[in-house]
Amino acid sequence: MVLVDLAASKAMGSAAVLLFLTVLMLAAAKRMSTSIVAFALQSAVLAAQVLAVAHIHRSTESYVIGGLVILIKVLGIPYALFRLVDKLQAPRDVKLSLSPVYSVFITAGLIFLSFTAVHTYVQELRVSEDVLAAAVALILSGAFLMVSHGKALMQIIALLVLENGIFLAALITTFGMPMIIEIGVFFDLIMGVLLMGVFAFRIRDTFEHLDVSKLRRLRG
Amino acid sequence: MVLLLPLLIPVLGAAVVLFFRRGTRTALLIGAAEIAALSWLMFATYRHGSITFGRYLRADHLTTVFLASLCLIFALVLVYSSGYLRHLPPERFSSLRWFYALLFLFLFTMLASYLSSNLGLLWIFMEGTTLASALLVGFYETEGAVEAGWKYLVVCTVGLAFALFGTIALYLAAVKSGVAGGSALDWTSLVTAAPQLSIMKNLVKLAFVFLIVGYGTKVGFVPLHSWLPDAHAEAPSPISAMLSAALLNCAMYALLRFDAIAVRAIGPGFSHHLLLLFGGVSILIAGLLMIVQRDLKRLFAYSSVEHMGIIATGIGLGGPLGLYGALLHTFNHSLAKSVLFFAAGNVREKLGTLRIDRISGMIRMLPFTSGALIFGGLAIVGMPPFALFVSEFAILSGAFSQARYLVAVILLVGLTLAFGALLFHFLHMLGGEPKDTPESRKVAGTELAVIGACAVVLLIFGVHVPVQFQKVVEGAMAVLQQ
Numbered sequence: 061m062v063l064v065d066l067a068a069s070k071a072m073g074s075a076a077v078l079l080f081l082t083v084l085m086l087a088a089a090k091r092m093s094t095s096i097v098a099f100a101l102q103s104a105v106l107a108a109q110v111l112a113v114a115h116i117h118r119s120t121e122s123y124v125i126g127g128l129v130i131l132i133k134v135l136g137i138p139y140a141l142f143r144l145v146d147k148l149q150a151p152r153d154v155k156l157s158l159s160p161v162y163s164v165f166i167t168a169g170l171i172f173l174s175f176t177a178v179h180t181y182v183q184e185l186r187v188s189e190d191v192l193a194a195a196v197a198l199i200l201s202g203a204f205l206m207v208s209h210g211k212a213l214m215q216i217i218a219l220l221v222l223e224n225g226i227f228l229a230a231l232i233t234t235f236g237m238p239m240i241i242e243i244g245v246f247f248d249l250i251m252g253v254l255l256m257g258v259f260a261f262r263i264r265d266t267f268e269h270l271d272v273s274k275l276r277r278l279r280g
Numbered sequence: 281m282v283l284l285l286p287l288l289i290p291v292l293g294a295a296v297v298l299f300f301r302r303g304t305r306t307a308l309l310i311g312a313a314e315i316a317a318l319s320w321l322m323f324a325t326y327r328h329g330s331i332t333f334g335r336y337l338r339a340d341h342l343t344t345v346f347l348a349s350l351c352l353i354f355a356l357v358l359v360y361s362s363g364y365l366r367h368l369p370p371e372r373f374s375s376l377r378w379f380y381a382l383l384f385l386f387l388f389t390m391l392a393s394y395l396s397s398n399l400g401l402l403w404i405f406m407e408g409t410t411l412a413s414a415l416l417v418g419f420y421e422t423e424g425a426v427e428a429g430w431k432y433l434v435v436c437t438v439g440l441a442f443a444l445f446g447t448i449a450l451y452l453a454a455v456k457s458g459v460a461g462g463s464a465l466d467w468t469s470l471v472t473a474a475p476q477l478s479i480m481k482n483l484v485k486l487a488f489v490f491l492i493v494g495y496g497t498k499v500g501f502v503p504l505h506s507w508l509p510d511a512h513a514e515a516p517s518p519i520s521a522m523l524s525a526a527l528l529n530c531a532m533y534a535l536l537r538f539d540a541i542a543v544r545a546i547g548p549g550f551s552h553h554l555l556l557l558f559g560g561v562s563i564l565i566a567g568l569l570m571i572v573q574r575d576l577k578r579l580f581a582y583s584s585v586e587h588m589g590i591i592a593t594g595i596g597l598g599g600p601l602g603l604y605g606a607l608l609h610t611f612n613h614s615l616a617k618s619v620l621f622f623a624a625g626n627v628r629e630k631l632g633t634l635r636i637d638r639i640s641g642m643i644r645m646l647p648f649t650s651g652a653l654i655f656g657g658l659a660i661v662g663m664p665p666f667a668l669f670v671s672e673f674a675i676l677s678g679a680f681s682q683a684r685y686l687v688a689v690i691l692l693v694g695l696t697l698a699f700g701a702l703l704f705h706f707l708h709m710l711g712g713e714p715k716d717t718p719e720s721r722k723v724a725g726t727e728l729a730v731i732g733a734c735a736v737v738l739l740i741f742g743v744h745v746p747v748q749f750q751k752v753v754e755g756a757m758a759v760l761q762q
Contacts, residue, residue, distance in 0.1 A: 184482070185456070199445070206438065215434055222441050230448040234455055237448065238462065240336075241400035245444070248407040252437055255411055259430045262418065266426045275427040 068112040076190035078105045079228075080171055083201045086221065087167035088160045090153060095217050096141045099224075102198075103133035106224055106231075109191075113235055121239045128246055129227075137220065137253055144213065144257050150270045155210040157273065163208060170200040191232050198225025210273030212260045216253060223249060282324045283333040286317040286391055294384040297377050304362050307380035311358040314387070318351045326752060330759075338397030338468070341755030345607050346394055346533050348749070349614040352737070353525045354387055356730040360622055361518040363726030364629065379419065379516075386412040386522065390530045400465045402534055403440070403447050406498065409527060410436040417515045417523075428507075428514035435507040436498055443494020443534075449487035450541070453480040467537055474544030481546050488542045488551050491535070492558065498531035500585045501558040501592065502565040512581035513634075517625025520577055524584040524621060525614035532591055532610060539595060540760045548598055555596030560690045562589030567697030571704065576627060576634040579705060580620050583660060586698055587613045593687060594675040601681060603760065605674030607753050612667040612741060619656035619734045623649050626727060630720070636705050641714030648723045650710050652731045657706055659738050661699040667741035 082102035089095040107129040114122030156163060174196035175189070182189045202222025206215055227245075230237055237245075264270050293310035297303045322344050325331055330340035339347070361383070365376060389408035396402045410433065418429025447465070454464035457476045463469040477484055493504065500508040512520045535555075542551040566585035573579040587609070594606025626649040627642070628634050643650040659666035662673075672695065679688040740746070745753075 180482070181486075184480075185452070203438070206434075212430070219434070219437060219441070222438065226441055226445050226448065229445065230451075233452050234448065234461075237400060237451060238465065241398070241404070241465065244401065244404035248404055248411065251411050252407070252433075255414055255433060256430075258415070259418065259426070259433060262421065262426045263430060266421060266423050272430065275430070 064115060068115045071108040071112040072116075072188070072191070075105055075109045076188075076194040079194040079198065083171070083197055083221075084164055084167055086205060086217070087163045087201065090156070090160065092145050092150075092154055092211075092213060093142070095154060095214065096138050096145075099141075099217050099220055100134055100138040102221065102224055103129060103138075106228060107134055109228065110231060113231060117235060119235070122235070124239070125242050128243070132246055132250065133220070133224070136250075140253065140257070141213065141216070144260060148213075148260060148264055148270065150211075150213070150264070154214050155271060155273075157208055157210055166204060166208075167201050170204060171197045174200055185233055187232050192229065195225050195229035195232065198222070198228060200225075210271045212256070212263055212270045212272045215272060216256045216260075219256075220249075220253070281333075282321050283331060283337045283339060283395060286314060286321050287337075287388060287395065289314045289317055290384040290388040290391070294381040294388070297380045297384065300377055303377040303380050304365075307384075308358060308362060310384070311355065314384075315351055315355050318347060318391075322347055322351070326748065329755065332397065335466075336398050336401055337395050339395055340759050341752050342533075342536070342759045343394050344752050345756045346529055346610065347391075348752070349529060349611045350387075350390060350394070350526050353522065353614050353618055356618055356622075356733065357518045357522050358383070359726050360521070360625070360730045361516075363724040364518055364625055365516070379416070382412060382416050383519075383522070386416060388412075390526060393530055394533060397467055398465050399447055399450070399467055399470070399537070402537070403444055406443070406495070406531065406534060407437070407440050409530060410440065410498075413519070413523065413527065416519045417511045419516050419519065420514070422514075424510075425514040428510035432507045432511040439494050439497025439504060441494070442490045442497075446487045446490030446492075446494055446538075449483055449490060450538070453477050453483040453487060453545075456480055456483070467541075470541050471544060474541050477541075477545035484542060484545050485550055488538065488554065491538050492551075492554050495531045495534045495538075496558055499528055499535065499588050499592070500562075501588065502562040502585060505562070505566075505585050508585060509578045509581040512584070512621075513575055513577040517577070517621050517628060520580075520624070521618040521621035524581065524617045528584060528588055529610045529614060532588065532595075535592075536595060536760065543598075552596045552598055555592045556687060559589040559592030559596055560687065562586065563593065563690055563694035564697075567694040567701070570698055570701035573701075573705070574636055576624050576636055576639075576705075576709075577621070579636070579701070580617065580624060583620075583698060583702070584613075584617060586694060587617070587660075589694070590672065590675060590691065593691060594671075594678065597675065597678045597682060597684065597687065599678055599682060600757065601674050601678030603757050604753060605671045605676075605678060607756055608674065608741075608745070609668070609671035611749075612671050612738070613660075615734045615738050615741075616656055616659040616666070616668055619652060619731055619738075620660060622727065622731055622734075623652040623656055626652070626723070631716075636709055638715070639709045640712035641710075643710040645714045645717065646721060648728070653706060653710070655731075655735055657702045661702060662695060665739065665742040667738045667745075669742060670745065 082098050085098040110126035175193045178192045202218050205218035300306050325339045325344045332338045389405050389412050393405040414433040417432050418425045451464050457480050459473045497504040539551050566582045570582045591606045591609050594602045662668045
């Protein structure tokens with residue numbers, strides 16, 4: 061039992077660093093598969109965080125949520141994304157619109173930015189500063205991935221990263237929203253990824269590429 | 281039960297429609313049942329003031345105002361679609377039964393957003409509206425439709441992610457100021473407990489900023505409107521009408537609910553100023569962009585952005601006149617905009633294009649459709665005796681009575697711009713020599729019926745708002761301002 065307590069507190073403590081690593085990994089990734097793995101790892105850190113909260117607060121609901129995170133975000137969605145990459149037979153590179161070096165630098169800048177952004181709220185909310193900063197960094201870097209990548213699949217991952225950030229923010233500040241809401245959000249997430257997959261197929265079939273940045277017909 | 285029935289029918293209906301090969305008649309039957317259920321619900325709410333079912337469903341006068349327009353628009357869209365979609369080739373996802381199934385799901389998600397008493401559920405169903413309608417936007421498998429569908433899906437999902445963050449921040453503020461966790465997302469208990477939230481002033485402000493950006497994306501406030509003209513222009517015309525006349529209102533409804541909480545918690549200064557800001561920018565920019573549009577449906581889409589700006593301005597002004605005008609305007613705008621999109625659908629069907637520069641002499645080729653366009657155009661720019669005049673005048677006099685002359689000037693400039701743009705484009709399309717002859721001038725009975733119905737209601741509401749509706753709107757104002 062002592063060991064579990066120790067693991068829980070370690071999970072809480074080291075989560076932020078691990079999350080920053082996954083964010084940087086996503087920024088530097090050159091291949092689709094790397095990005096998907098980075099997302100899966102990120103979700104795994106999140107799951108550990110949820111389970112740690114569940115253990116510390118002795119909350120059954122949080123255990124269920126943790127299980128769902130593992131099932132959906134660590135296993136389900138990454139698996140579906142790998143299948144999608146396979147089926148679409150698309151080129152495997154991520155189509156970054158600027159060099160990975162700049163991308164990593166900007167992401168590092170975003171991490172700094174998120175520390176300054178949360179500074180005013182940390183005392184009011186009494187939460188750990190680095191985890192809250194990690195949550196904001198996930199949101200910001202998700203938005204950044206969205207604009208810096210042209211591939212439809214990469215935009216799906218960007219959206220998932222953004223959602224991970226919101227999930228983490230909710231988790232550490234409120235110890236989770238009410239159960240029914242969490243489940244509804246998961247449902248929307250699954251449906252959203254599914255639909256985006258459908259659209260990825262349609263984009264490929266109608267345009268014969270998956271490069272969303274080349275979709276420029278509709279303007280103004 | 282009365283709350284559950286209108287939610288069950290479209291879900292089951294969507295499943296049933298999929299069993300039929302074409303399904304138009306089945307869809308009309310289910311639609312009729314749904315409209316009956318909705319009318320029952322509205323009547324019950326009208327009599328009792330508010331109804332609750334379990335912990336998560338609730339309807340009050342404010343809901344009824346929005347339900348009334350949703351119910352009407354849905355009925356019109358369903359009837360119009362039954363005539364409009366006859367020529368579609370039966371293909372997967374582009375098949376009629378999928379169209380109706382998705383339409384029912386779209387209706388379900390909107391209804392569920394209106395009927396959720398829990399703000400978390402409201403978010404879930406708002407996201408559901410994006411998911412249910414994305415495939416409808418991309419229904420024609422053309423390049424434009426696929427692009428518009430993808431853009432709509434991604435932009436709105438990201439926007440709503442911010443709204444989720446805002447909802448969580450509000451939940452956090454409520455929990456930290458002593459509201460019990462179980463009811464900290466429940467609208468009724470949040471409104472009652474809102475004055476307590478003033479101790480978390482910064483957090484409530486942060487929450488509202490995220491909420492207005494998030495739901496504002498869905499409403500189509502400039503500069504968050506990038507998805508809107510594409511989606512409206514590329515979707516089949518009945519869906520364009522549904523998006524413009526029903527979906528935008530739905531997102532506005534969410535903002536209204538949150539605004540009521542924010543006003544009680546931290547005073548009207550913050551949230552109302554933000555609404556006025558977004559509203560004013562939307563009115564002006566959309567008015568300007570209307571002038572340069574080349575596609576008829578994009579023109580109407582920007583007009584929707586403008587009218588959402590007008591509604592936001594009404595809410596932002598607050599007070600009896602502003603709020604009354606805003607609520608009435610949601611209803612009026614829905615009707616007038618449906619007329620325009622239905623007419624645009626006819627243009628597309630008969631002439632095969634919506635490019636304004638390629639159309640001329642329409643009044644001789646398609647007299648009925650031209651008449652509908654003129655009628656809808658006059659109504660949408662707020663000419664008396666049409667209903668939009670009443671609501672726009674109320675908002676404008678609200679601005680004058682509060683001595684907010686800048687707001688009034690923005691409104692007037694925006695309305696003038698829109699009027700000029702519509703006049704300019706319509707003159708070009710309607711006048712001149714016909715370029716080619718349409719395949720047939722025959723107007724389908726369904727099209728005649730829906731446009732006629734809209735016209736009648738617009739005229740009635742322009743001359744005199746029915747007493748019952750007046751009462752409901754006043755009830756809704758009381759709900760928001762109690």
